[in-house]
Each structure stands twice: as C-alpha cells, then as structure tokens.
Amino acid sequence: MTTRLLEIENLNVRLAAGRAARPILDGVSLHVERGEAVGLVGESGSGKSVTCRSVLGLLPEGSQAAGSLRVDGEDILTMSSNRLRELRRRDVSMIFQDPRASINPIRRIGDFVTEGMRAGGVPQKDALKRAEELLESVGIREPRAALRSYPHEFSGGMLQRVMIAGALAGGPRLLLADEPTTALDVTTQAEVISIITRLQAERDMGMLFVTHDLELAAAICDRIYVMYAGRIVEAQSAERLFRRPRHPYTSGLLAATPRLESDQPPHGVPGRPVSLAEAPDGCAFAARCAHARPGCTEDEPVQREIDGAQVACLRAEELIHD
Amino acid sequence: MTEYALEVENLRKSFGGHVAVDDVSFSLKPGGSLAIVGESGSGKTTTARMLVGLERPDSGRIRVVGRDRSNAARGKATRLARARELQMVFQDPYLSLDPRVSVAQCVEEPLRLHFGMSPRERRARRDELLERVGLGEREADALPRRLSGGQRQRVAIARALATEPKVLILDEATAALDVSIQAQILDLLAEIRRDTGVGYLFVTHNLALVRHIADDILVLYQGRVVESGPTRDVLAAPEHPYTRLLLHSVPRPGWDPAQIAADRRALATALREARAPSAAAEPARHDPDAAPTRRSVTP
Ligand SMILES: Nc1ncnc2c1ncn2[C@@H]1O[C@H](COP(=O)(O)OP(=O)(O)OP(=O)(O)O)[C@@H](O)[C@H]1O
Ligand SMILES: Nc1ncnc2c1ncn2[C@@H]1O[C@H](COP(=O)(O)OP(=O)(O)OP(=O)(O)O)[C@@H](O)[C@H]1O
Ligand code: SF4
Ligand SMILES: [Mg+2]
Ligand SMILES: [Mg+2]
Numbered sequence: 346m347t348t349r350l351l352e353i354e355n356l357n358v359r360l361a362a363g364r365a366a367r368p369i370l371d372g373v374s375l376h377v378e379r380g381e382a383v384g385l386v387g388e389s390g391s392g393k394s395v396t397c398r399s400v401l402g403l404l405p406e407g408s409q410a411a412g413s414l415r416v417d418g419e420d421i422l423t424m425s426s427n428r429l430r431e432l433r434r435r436d437v438s439m440i441f442q443d444p445r446a447s448i449n450p451i452r453r454i455g456d457f458v459t460e461g462m463r464a465g466g467v468p469q470k471d472a473l474k475r476a477e478e479l480l481e482s483v484g485i486r487e488p489r490a491a492l493r494s495y496p497h498e499f500s501g502g503m504l505q506r507v508m509i510a511g512a513l514a515g516g517p518r519l520l521l522a523d524e525p526t527t528a529l530d531v532t533t534q535a536e537v538i539s540i541i542t543r544l545q546a547e548r549d550m551g552m553l554f555v556t557h558d559l560e561l562a563a564a565i566c567d568r569i570y571v572m573y574a575g576r577i578v579e580a581q582s583a584e585r586l587f588r589r590p591r592h593p594y595t596s597g598l599l600a601a602t603p604r605l606e607s608d609q610p611p612h613g614v615p616g617r618p619v620s621l622a623e624a625p626d627g628c629a630f631a632a633r634c635a636h637a638r639p640g641c642t643e644d645e646p647v648q649r650e651i652d653g654a655q656v657a658c659l660r661a662e663e664l665i666h667d
Numbered sequence: 668m669t670e671y672a673l674e675v676e677n678l679r680k681s682f683g684g685h686v687a688v689d690d691v692s693f694s695l696k697p698g699g700s701l702a703i704v705g706e707s708g709s710g711k712t713t714t715a716r717m718l719v720g721l722e723r724p725d726s727g728r729i730r731v732v733g734r735d736r737s738n739a740a741r742g743k744a745t746r747l748a749r750a751r752e753l754q755m756v757f758q759d760p761y762l763s764l765d766p767r768v769s770v771a772q773c774v775e776e777p778l779r780l781h782f783g784m785s786p787r788e789r790r791a792r793r794d795e796l797l798e799r800v801g802l803g804e805r806e807a808d809a810l811p812r813r814l815s816g817g818q819r820q821r822v823a824i825a826r827a828l829a830t831e832p833k834v835l836i837l838d839e840a841t842a843a844l845d846v847s848i849q850a851q852i853l854d855l856l857a858e859i860r861r862d863t864g865v866g867y868l869f870v871t872h873n874l875a876l877v878r879h880i881a882d883d884i885l886v887l888y889q890g891r892v893v894e895s896g897p898t899r900d901v902l903a904a905p906e907h908p909y910t911r912l913l914l915h916s917v918p919r920p921g922w923d924p925a926q927i928a929a930d931r932r933a934l935a936t937a938l939r940e941a942r943a944p945s946a947a948a949e950p951a952r953h954d955p956d957a958a959p960t961r962r963s964v965t966p
Contacts, residue, residue, distance in 0.1 A: 388845040389816070484928075502707065530707040530872045531916035532931050539924035557845060560875075564922040587920075601850040603875040605902070605917050610879045613851030617815050 348418035350519055350551040351377040351400065355412040358395060362407035367622035369395055369405065370575045373412075374648075377519065380549040382542070384562035384583065386598075387572030388618040393555045394442060396572070397521045400553070401439055402429045416519060434461045438512035439521040442555075443528075444504040448496050454480075454507055455492030461515040479510040483540050502533045509537065513544055520545070523555045538565060559602055563587050571595050574629035575621030577648065580655040591656040593634045593664065628659065636664055670733050672697045672833045672866040673718070673753070678727035680713055687713045689890040691727070695834060695883075698864040702877040702898065704913065705887035711870045714887075715836050718868075719755045720746075732833055751781055754827035756820070758839040763823060764811040770797070770822050771807040777829040796825040800855060817848035821855070828859065838870040853880060874917050878902055886910050888938070896962035906964045908934055 358370040370392050377383045385393050395405065402421050404410055414421040416437060421429065438461075441447035448457055458479065459472040467475070473492065480488035483506040496504055505525060512520060522541065526534040542565060545552050556562050562569050563583045571579040571592065579592040590596040597614040604611075616633040625631070627642040634641070641659055648657040658664070673695040680688040688710040695701045703711050716722040718729060720740065728737045731752045740746040757763045764773060774796055778789045797807055800821040811819055820840060827835055837856075841849040857880070859865060869881055877884055877898060884901050886894040886909065894907040905911045912934055916927050 388847065500707075531874070531918075532706050532912060532927065534918075535916045535922075535924040535927035536931065539928045542924065558918065559846075561918040564918040564920065565924075597847060601846040603850075603853075603873070603879050605875040605878055605914070605919065611846070611850040611853060613849075613854055614847035615851070617817060617848060618845060 348415070349376045350379050350381075350417060351375075351553065352415045353396070353400070353412070354415075356396070356399065356414060357411045358399065358404060358408050360405060360407055361409045365407070368575065369408065369621060370399075371621055372648075373572075373575075373577055375553075375570050375577065375580070377551040377553050379518070379551050380545075381568070382545060382552045382554060382566045384566035384569035385553060385555045385572060386557060386559055386562050386569060388557060388598075390618060390620045391572040392575040392621065393557075393572055394523055397439070397523050397553060397555050400519075400521055401433055401437060434464050435515055436517055437519045437521065438515060438517040440505075440508055440512045440523060440525045442523045444501065444508045445496065448504065448508060448511075450496050452495075453492065454494055454496065454499075458492070458507065458511045458514055460511070465515065476510070476514060479514055480507070482544075483507075483510045484536060485510075502529050502537075505529060505537060506540070509540060516548065518550060520550055520552045521555075522552060524557070525554075526561070527556070527558075534561075559587075559598055560604075571598070574619050574624045576629065576657065577655070578630070578646075578657045581653065585654065589654075589665075591651060591654045591661055591664075592630075592658045593636050594630045597633070636660055670697070671695060671730070672699065672732060673868065674728075674730040674733075675714075675718070676728040678714065678717060678729070679725045680710075680717060680722060681725060687890050688717070688724075691887070691890070691892055693885050693892070693895065695866050695868060697732075697833065698860060698866055699883065700860065700867040700869070700881045701883045701885060702869040702871060702881035703885045703887060704872055704874060704877055706872060706913070709887040710890040711872075711887060712838055715755065715838050715868070715870050718836060719753055720749065747781060751830040752833045753836065754830060754832040754834075755836040755838065756823045756827050756840045758842050764819060766811055768810075769807070770802065770809055770811070770814070773811075773822060774825050774829055777826060781830050792829075796829055799828070799859065800825045801851075815848075816844050817852065820844060820852060824852075824855070824859075828863075828865070831863070832865060834866045834868060836868045836870065839872075840869075841876070842871070842873070849876075856880070872913075874902070874913060886913065892963075892965060894962075894964045900962060906962070908937075 353373060353375050356370055356373040359368040360366055373396055385396065387393055399410065400414060400421065410422055416432060455473060455476060458476040462472040462475060463469060476492060477488045480491050485491050485506060499507060526537050529537060554566055566583045569581065569583050569586050570577050573594050579595050590599055600612045601614055602611060614633050619629060625642060627644055628646050631637045631641040644659060646657040646659045648655050651661055671694045676692045678688055678691045691714055703714060705711055713722060717724045728735060736749055740749055771793060774793045775789055778784055778792055802818065802821055806814060806818060841852050860867060871877060881898050884895065884898045885892055888909045894901060894910045901910065905914055912930050
C-alpha cells in the first residue's frame with residue numbers, strides 16, 4: 346500500500362496555558378490523496394483553520410497537539426524544525442484566509458512570490474522569471490511591474506491571486522487553501538477557482554479546500570468533511586453528501602443554504618454554533634438538533650461507516666434525510 | 668398614482684475622475700423588497716450611502732415617501748425626520764455598534780432622539796423591539812463584544828427598526844454570518860416585513876439569496892443599471908450578458924469556472940468597446956410608474 350499524501354489521525358489540539366486552557370480539536374481524522382480535492386466545511390469557529398494550519402506545524406500559541414499528522418508518511422508533530430521548514434518551502438503550501446493579514450505589507454510582491462524559490466537555492470534571476478510567469482498565469486496583467494509593487498497597491502481580489510501565485514511557486518504536492526475566495530464576489534471567485542483547479546489537475550497536486558460554502562465545496566471537491574465544534578461529524582463523496590446527508594447537522598446546513606435552483610426558502614438551524622470548549626456532554630449538536638433524544642446528551646457519538654459515509658450521530662442508522 | 672416609499676432618479680456620483688454611480692434610477696413600493704446586485708466595485712454601497720445621506724450625489728433626485736431629499740438636510744429637525752424614514756444596517760455590526768454601550772442603551776438611543784417618550788414608555792418599547800428580534804434580558808444587559816455575530820446583527824436590526832422606518836437598507840447585512848444564522852435572520856426580516864409593512868433594499872452579490880428575499884432586482888455593472896425587473900423573471904430569463912455571467916458564476920453542480928473566467932474577460936472587452944464615446948447610446952429614461960414591474964435592459 347502506498348502512503349497517503351496527507352493523513353491526519355486522531356488529532357487533538359488543546360490550549361494548555363493557565364486560565365485559557367480549553368480543547369480546540371477532538372479526534373480529527375482526515376486524508377487527502379495525490380490529485381484529490383478534499384473539502385473541509387463547517388461554521389465559524391468549528392476548527393477548520395486550526396486543522397489546516399496544523400498541517401504546516403502552525404499550532405495556536407501555547408497549545409499542545411496529540412495524534413499524528415503525516416505528509417507522505419512523515420510526521421509533522423515530531424519533525425525537526427529544519428525539516429519542517431524544508432517541507433513548507435517545497436512540498437506543502439497554504440493560501441491563508443486573509444491575504445492582507447498574511448502578506449508582509451512592506452515587502453515587494455516579487456520578494457513574496459520568489460521567497461520559497463530563493464530559499465530553495467534557485468538563482469534570483471531564474472526565480473524572478475518564474476514569478477513573472479506565475480503572476481501572468483493567475484491573471485495579473487503587467488506581471489513585471491507587479492513584482493516591483495507593494496501589497497497596498499492591489500485590491501483584495503488581486504492580492505488573493507498574488508498569494509495563490511506565491512503558494513504555487515514552489516510546485517507543492519499539497520495545497521492547503523483556507524477560504525481562498527470568501528472575500529471575493531462570485532465572478533472573481535470563479536476566476537480564482539479556475540486557476541487553482543487547472544494547476545491542481547496539471548500537477549496532480551492534492552488539495553485541502555476549506556470553506557463554509559457547501560455549494561462551492563460540492564462544485565470543486567471529490568470528497569467533503571463536515572466539522573462541528575472541533576470534531577468531524579460526517580465525511581462522504583461530494584455528490585452523495587448533497588444527495589443523502591447522513592448527519593442532522595449536514596442536512597441543517599444544506600437546508601439553510603439559499604439555492605438558486607430551488608423554490609424552497611432557506612431554513613435556519615435554531616440556536617447558534619458552539620465551540621468545542623462550550624460543547625456539553627454527549628453530542629455537541631444536541632441543543633440544535635430536531636432529532637435529539639435524551640440519550641444524545643449522555644453518550645458521545647462515535648464515528649462509524651454507514652453506506653460509504655463516515656458519520657458521528659447516535660441515530661444515523663434510523664434517520665434518513667433528503 | 669402609487670406613492671413610492673423610495674424613488675431614485677438619475678443618481679450620479681464620481682470620485683476624482685472615476686464615475687462610481689452613473690445615472691441610476693429605481694423605485695420601491697411601500698412594503699416592497701428590492702435587491703441591488705453587482706460585482707465588487709459596481710457602485711452598490713455608494714448608492715446606498717447616498718440614500719441615507721452619508722454621501723452627496725453629484726446629481727439626481729431621491730424621494731422618500733414623496734418628499735425630496737436630494738439636497739443636504741438643513742437643521743436638526745429635517746435631519747431627524749429623514750433618519751426616521753430610512754435606516755441602514757451594515758455588513759459588520761461590530762463596527763457599527765458602540766463597543767461601550769449595552770444592547771439595551773443602544774436600542775433606547777434612537778427612541779430618545781426621535782420620540783418624546785417617558786423613560787417607562789421607552790423601556791417598554793425597547794423590550795418590545797428586542798423581543799421582536801429574538802433577544803432576551805440577558806442579551807439586553809450585555810456589551811456587543813459578548814454577543815455572537817448573529818446576535819449583534821439582531822441588535823443592529825432592532826435599533827434600525829426603533830424609528831419605524833419606511834425603508835430599511837441592508838448592505839451585505841448577512842454576508843458575514845454563518846448560513847444557519849443567516850437563514851434565521853432572513854426569516855426574521857420576512858416576518859417583520861409582513862407585520863410592519865417596512866420596505867427592504869438589499870445590497871448584495873449573492874444571487875441565490877436574492878431569489879428568496881427580493882421581489883425585484885436591479886443589476887449594476889460599472890456603476891450603471893444594466894437590467895432590472897421582477898426577480899423571478901430576471902433570474903429565469905436574464906437578458907443582459909452581464910446578468911447571465913453573474914448567474915453562471917454561482918457555484919452549483921456543473922459549474923464551469925474556466926468558462927466563466929473567459930466569458931468575464933470577453934464581456935469586459937465587448938462592453939468597453941460598446942461604450943466608447945462614438946458608440947454611446949442615449950441612457951434609458953426612467954419611468955417610475957412602470958419600472959418595478961416592467962423589464963428593462965440597457966446595453
Ligand atoms: N491562535 C489561537 N489561540 C487561541 N484559540 C484559537 C486560536 N486559533 C483558533 N482558536 C480557537 O479555536 C477554535 C477554532 O477556530 P478556527 O479558526 O479553526 O475556526 P474556523 O472553523 O476556521 O472558523 P472561521 O470559519 O470563522 O474561519 C475557535 O474556538 C477559536 O476561537
Ligand atoms: N470614498 C471613496 N473615495 C474614492 N473612491 C470610492 C469611494 N467610495 C467608493 N469608491 C469607488 O467607487 C466604486 C464603487 O464602490 P462601491 O463601494 O459602491 O462598490 P460596491 O458595489 O459596494 O462593491 P463591494 O461589493 O466590493 O462592496 C469603486 O471603484 C470604489 O473604489
Ligand atoms: S446524536 Fe442525537 S443530537 Fe446528535 S445529531 Fe444525532 S440525533 Fe442529533
Ligand atoms: Mg477559519
Ligand atoms: Mg459594498
């Protein structure tokens with residue numbers, strides 16, 4: 346059996362420092378194969394970004410992680426910092442949620458895009474030439490001039506593309522895309538996604554795509570993981586997740602999403618999302634779940650396989666959603 | 668003749684040499700619901716800001732329940748009267764709520780400003796408003812930072828409703844919320860419209876949302892209205908190429924982002940050529956009585 350490109354097993358992250366001590370992720374397991382696009386969806390605070398960033402070894406300050414996080418079989422959590430740096434430069438890239446907060450505002454765009462290549466020993470001249478090509482391929486006109494400009498000279502959408510160019514510059518095998526298009530309008534979003542998916546197919550790159558937009562995840566991902574309060578509650582192929590969600594939270598999310606092609610008005614899920622730290626005993630979704638039974642607030646649902654789907658709901662076998 | 672809650676004619680605004688809003692006209696019936704859609708930078712927010720007086724139009728007319736407010740308000744009484752009729756809710760309620768003021772005080776403030784109520788009447792009305800948006804005593808005592816995004820947006824709505832406006836403008840008011848919370852807020856807005864007859868002007872680029880909340884739609888592209896009409900008709904049979912592009916851009920099964928990207932560039936080129944001075948067409952004239960129901964498309 347070949348090793349998987351990304352394999353996260355039973356990842357637990359908790360803030361350990363004093364009064365702020367609290368759990369953030371609980372038993373997160375997921376994988377990404379070469380060439381595969383995998384979605385990670387869920388509401389604000391469910392732990393999508395923490396999961397994504399942990400693959401780069403970027404854990405919240407003062408936190409402890411347990412479990413394993415392997416890229417091509419190598420464990421991130423036990424890796425030397427030299428090896429981790431090399432991995433980030435060459436094999437794993439991330440598009441961060443907020444481009445303005447993650448690109449150094451006082452450095453030129455050229456420095457940002459060529460950083461990884463130069464650190465990897467590519468001569469300055471070659472790196473600049475490659476950067477120019479990349480900026481062109483993400484649809485930046487006048488790429489040579491762009492290399493000399495500063496982040497504030499770009500709109501949010503343009504800066505997002507610069508970040509995509511930077512993330513792809515090192516030719517990564519794994520791309521972590523954390524809400525790369527949330528700040529963009531739909532036409533710009535389509536343009537940015539077309540760039541990412543084209544390069545993904547061309548290079549057989551694996552991708553973990555974080556979003557809270559289920560429709561977007563379904564349109565570009567092969568498989569989707571759904572997170573709620575720091576845990577994975579469901580995983581299925583994108584197509585089946587839509588046709589036959591297995592977890593009440595997933596069907597709630599689907600029902601709440603306004604659809605262009607449906608007369609059904611969106612329906613809210615009562616209550617609000619909770620973080621893992623606030624989650625009560627038993628199922629974290631129980632307070633908002635229309636199917637909750639007294640037992641749901643006692644036993645924590647374990648994930649199991651039902652008809653090809655991974656589900657963590659005590660009543661998954663009896664409930665059918667459509 | 669119908670008296671419109673809101674009527675806008677040939678509104679125009681430029682910043683430096685750049686025309687942000689170009690000859691925009693529309694109207695909203697009492698208790699109606701109109702969505703202004705368009706890509707980033709198309710002039711949606713600038714239009715909304717002119718309506719509530721946060722920006723001065725270069726030219727054009729704005730009438731609210733028949734009264735002209737194109738000129739700057741003179742005197743406190745006029746300013747207050749205008750604020751009563753038209754209220755706005757922004758995308759980020761955190762920025763628009765004073766962080767030092769409790770939810771209860773925040774909702775009481777417009778009551779104090781606009782109505783001669785006794786403290787007791789004011790408290791009663793405040794509680795009624797908070798209950799209306801589903802907030803209880805515990806939230807009333809809290810500072811905004813202790814509330815979730817959805818709760819903060821409810822506070823902003825309660826505060827906006829305090830003056831009993833004729834029209835509520837919502838600029839991407841649910842964009843920052845999770846979908847499960849967004850749907851709750853939409854339900855709430857629908858219920859309030861049914862009960863109070865307030866009209867809504869939604870500013871958004873989410874077409875799927877528009878389909879479920881707006882009776883009429885106005886499509887802006889580079890500051891101009893390119894298409895307008897009943898939402899149902901425009902979405903079922905879009906006539907302007909930009910409206911079509913916008914529709915195709917919404918992610919769904921069979922979505923083809925590469926095609927959309929190509930179409931977008933082709934459209935920008937085509938429209939730039941069509942709008943070159945020699946080919947400039949006469950701007951479509953606005954007919955307020957016909958506009959909300961009749962389809963209109965501008966090249
Ligand atoms: N650096 C940090 N220090 C302390 N807590 C953190 C840190 N980063 C995240 N958290 C907490 O971990 C939980 C998960 O946060 P995370 O950012 O992963 O959510 P998310 O699913 O990405 O949400 P969003 O959709 O809003 O981006 C939250 O409760 C958050 O407050
Ligand atoms: N105060 C200002 N000074 C200069 N230019 C401005 C100002 N406000 C808006 N603009 C410009 O006017 C145009 C329209 O902006 P506006 O904010 O109305 O767009 P929008 O449709 O609301 O976009 P978004 O969807 O991104 O919110 C843009 O080109 C913008 O840069
Ligand atoms: S375990 Fe119970 S409360 Fe949780 S999702 Fe399943 S039915 Fe609902
Ligand atoms: Mg996040
Ligand atoms: Mg705007």
